[in-house]
Amino acid sequence: MLSLQIPGNIVGKQTISSSDLPAALFEGHGTALVNTELPDAAISTFATDFGSQSIINIESASAATEYRFPLEMPASTTANLLEDGSLVMSH
Secondary structure (H helix, E strand, O other): OOEEOOOOEEEOOOOOOHHHOOOOOOOOEEEEEEEEEEOOEEEEEEEOOOOEEEEEEEOOOOOOOOOOOOEEOOOOOEEEEOOOOOEEEEO
8 A cells, every 4th residue: 555644734725826836847637635734834735647746835934944745655666756856656
């Protein structure tokens, strides 16, 4: 089983609009699947053709400088971080 946790507290409102994002960097579709809030930041996660894309809106200079997304995956699966920051998993 594959599990990815989005940090923060789940909220009902979407604070990140896909229309505000550069098209070259955004691969999501429609409205966010889940929205979370942290101190001085908000995260919206969108469905993509190959999985999901999480966008972090950092609202102030005092916001955290690191965000962790706990990932659980089967032992036979490998995860590779690409130069653009995306993660590709293969079995």
